[in-house]
Amino acid sequence: MQVTMKFVRTKNEDPDQRDSFVVDVDPETSVFEAMSKVREEQDGSLAFRGTCNTGFCGDCTCQANGKRVVPCLVKVKDSVKEDAIEIKLIRNVAPVKDVLYDVDQFMWKKYKYFRPWLETNGTAPAVKDEDLEPVRLAMRCTVCGLCDEGCTVIDVDKEFLGPMALTKGLYRTTKDPRDQDTKQRFIEAGEKKGLWDCVHCWEASEHCPWGINPTHLIMDLRDDSIALGVKSGKGNPMAARHYNAFADSVKKSGWLNERMLASKTYGLPPYGLSLSGMMSQMPIALKAIRKGKASLRPHKSRPGARQIAKIFAKVEQSHKNKKA
Amino acid sequence: MVKVAFYPGCVAKGSCPELYTSSIKVCEKLGIELAELEDVGCTGAGVLSSEISDPINARTLAKAEQMGVPLMTICSTCTGVIALANVRLQDPEYRDKINREFLAEDGLEYKGTTEVKHLLWVLVEDVGLDVLTAASTQPLEGVKISPFYGCYLRRPDEAIKDGNRKSYIEKVTQAIGGTNVDISGKGKCCGFPSLTINEENALAMTAKHTSEARDKGADAMVVPCPLCHLELDGQQSRAEAQEKQDIDMPILHLSQLVGMALGFTPSEMEVQRHFVSTKNVEEKVKSLAVTAS
Amino acid sequence: MRYDVVVIGAGIAGLQAAVEARRQGASVAVITKVHPLRSYSITIQDGINAALAQGDSPQAHIADTLRSGDGLNDKSVVEAYCAEAPAAVRELYNLGVPFNLDPQGDVALVKLQGSEQARAAHVHDMTGHVLAQVLYEQALKYEVVFFEEWYVPSLAVEDGVCTGALAFQLSTGNLDLISGGAIVMAAGGVRRLYEPSTSSTHCNADGIGIAYRAGAQLVDMEMVQYHPSIIKAGRLAISELLLANGAQLEGKDGQAVTGSAQPFGHSLARAAAEAIASGAGEDGNLNLKTSITQEQADTTYYNTNARLQMFMKGNLAGDPIPVHPGMYRILGGIATDASGATSVSGLFAAGECAGTGFHGAGAMDGNGLLASVLSGHRAGSAAANAGKASTGEASPAILQEHQGKLKPLLERDAKEGDLAGVRSELTSLMHEKAGLSRDAAGLAEAAEKIASLKESYATMGIPTKALSFNYALQQHLETRTLLAAAEAIVGSAEARQESRGVHYRSDFPDKSDEAGSMRVVVEQGEGGPQVSSRPV
């Protein structure tokens, strides 16, 4: 069939550039093949990536008619609208030329942050097949970037290490029973922009074409990190304080004491006297009292608080055993 | 008449008392019978390790199971976290382990049958949109509402179960006569989970969503989650300061919005507790009330 | 820029060579036109052979390999690789490859076609995908220097010694010279010379073409292997693991189509092509039927099945899958000795572009990955020794000379579509005349046609003048390597006047003892390929 392929050509300075091409393609073949056909037959200056054509290399990610896709996985007939397909850069990336973007900054640098190779000390622990299944899951990742593309945090903070790197860098290594450096990895991952900056919005899981569920994996990583007693990196104390304050509150009364949570996290009276905490939180706290949002009445325990405290005690004991 | 085991969550009983009050009133008016669960713990809100929160939530689910009715929350985060725990607890082996290690000594057992629902789902699925329209003595004609789901009422699929649920807020606002204003970030994070950990990011998210709603002409945003409210309403002035712009976007709880259509006054819905003034909405609603009478 | 070892290509072979050379203390740079984890190797689904099972032995592995190779293997290489395979697979496991394990916790082994034993280690249906990742991880660990998205058009050869590689960065278009004490060519295969074929747009015979043009000898170039079951959308090759587990090809009326010789996949591909030609197909396809369970489809075959669902809403467990045969790999290439050394001093070769003699006239399933790993290992090791001992550096004059050649190319008048025309003629020509079935007349016609395509190619320029990401320039250079490989394949196929392994001549349908004792060697001559032979 005849399809008009339109390209949104960002950062292309060529004054003669064309952005619309009619190609004859088999509707059963992929959008990526249609893109390649245009480049090979009509305009060799078109810039986009992509090599394998079967969704293994993850290099061709773009928007096709407004959908964020790996275009080699989408058939022409499923994408075409009014005989046309518009190809455009994905969001959250720095354009280089046309549909080609700075993938190093977007993903590879972040991946490398996690020292994504195993650290072994020569002894091979006994491993069961199912122990390696999480590793296989992470390695299924094709670095297509659709999770980072849809990431709520990267949307506002380009430096956030993001679901792809957390999956293929951190999850892949820490879940591998052969790795000997897990705790140190969690300490490094706990720095700002890392593991604790994720807001668990589940976007990543929704976007991954391969069912890898990066958000799940990130939550799983947090559980593992907590179990090893690492609740954030050394330079990122707020994450750990927040966790501890939250846990203390629920442990004590069965539910959340928001006043205590804020005070402990920010180091406010009666738990501390942090000036920056006061500056940022006091106006809000006073307003809350004025508006009747924060009550001054004491926080009462839930009826089941004792049972809940027992749950904490048991899990914390198992973490101690794990560490020892 | 639909009966539910009511799990209000910590925030509705803490910093968002207006959510609790308005929800009780709305449910009463619509015939949703609330049996409030007292002897239950915090869901963990996605903060606590699921090793801790799964047993706590299994306990809650078991208590609702004993009552033989669905568990209803008025907080998306509670819904999401309990629902995900519930998904994991469908695995008989895992459920047995949690029962054995944590619940048995208190004579409890979770059998895996409790259904978890948010008030929003109950409104659409159990009360019904027709009933809602009929009960709207004061339809919100001309009020432009920007739905903001946040994360947990849109994802993950295994917790949401029915894809239609991803557009329920729009259906409700329509049923009560309002006009929807769509924003691109309606299913994104409000910023709250990052507030203490990376404040800059949290405030940037808040500014992004609220200013988009303002730019698109919304009178107010409506949220089904008190954490979104704490963030979008409570932190809006700080987001304005960080991003150097005026936003002034009123944020309503779902229950407050529905309540006003059902004939409650804005002050009965306790909108005066909000940080961002809701005056413009109040005035619109008042003028509607005048024309209606 | 000078490194002890410069590796061209970052697929499994190139990465393995780089890691090994680093381990031996050499400074190493890898030049690759795509990011390492975008190389073709990452699409390989199937396993890697090693005699690890109880009751298996390197001798049995050798015997099976020789049977597939049909008399043309280099026996010493086969013996060496089969003996090294178990240690290599164990090492990969220790580096972090999450091979599927059996209930005892040992590497689980699958019996692939052609093997008498369960011998292939695998990671579900993504073995190459995972191997490439683990080797890349190691390359990062050993701080290999990567020139990513740099394209190599030519080698620097001075007085018969290879001293470096010319390379330009795709983002700037600037040509540079990267010197090496030793160079390892690991630039992959030739799939874009044939249509139909498997996926990947980057396999343009670069390694073979560049080395040939630099004077290296090629060997066994007539040995082009086909895959029996490729689906049209995505050109996905359906995993050989499935064929090993009882998947069957059927015609449209349910008639079974089966292979009769080794390598099994290729013989099945030929049978399939014949069946389709005689009308058994539907839309040019046969049906692949598997007997796997839904659970297997969702775990072991996840990568294949998920793609099938996306491409055709099909399901491996249950649905018949429409497939056709297509070219997927070449067995010959740059002639090397057992260490990976080529006929050009200072130049080594590994992976699919290397003609090591391991496969002979037919590659057994599971031996391809093994060859990439071991040829990479050996070439990396030999290159580290040679590179550390050498002090040579390529002379800057070479860079100037090449810059001088590139310039007129960009200045020449050119028309969009000309190159694509050459390439599409070439791909169908190769499939029809130098594919599954060949004969003297067809090959002569092909040789003539290639010569004339070369002539018209020589007048073609590059329509796009921009320097940054000038795909047209790359395409121009890749057409040159494709044409070089095409003439070498056709010349070799003409010379082998018999049928053996994957090489089938309808005019010489039988094996000949005389031809079977020789391997065909090609070199670039003045007017075209210079074909000779050497004893097996």
Ligand SMILES: Cc1cc2nc3c(=O)[nH]c(=O)nc-3n(C[C@H](O)[C@H](O)[C@H](O)COP(=O)(O)OP(=O)(O)OC[C@H]3O[C@@H](n4cnc5c(N)ncnc54)[C@H](O)[C@@H]3O)c2cc1C
């Ligand atoms: C679907 C499929 C299944 C297969 N299954 C198997 C199997 O089960 N077992 C098996 O053993 N084999 C299998 N093969 C064969 C296998 O693909 C190859 O043998 C293997 O990929 C070769 O690896 P390599 O490292 O030599 O090259 P590649 O992985 O192709 O890497 C080539 C590298 O060279 C670089 N490069 C190329 N040209 C240039 C240039 N001019 N300048 C700079 N860099 C350049 C590229 O960037 C790339 O990094 C299969 C092939 C296919 C298609």
Ligand code: SF4
């Ligand atoms: S985790 Fe999924 S979405 Fe993210 S890069 Fe990997 S394959 Fe793509």
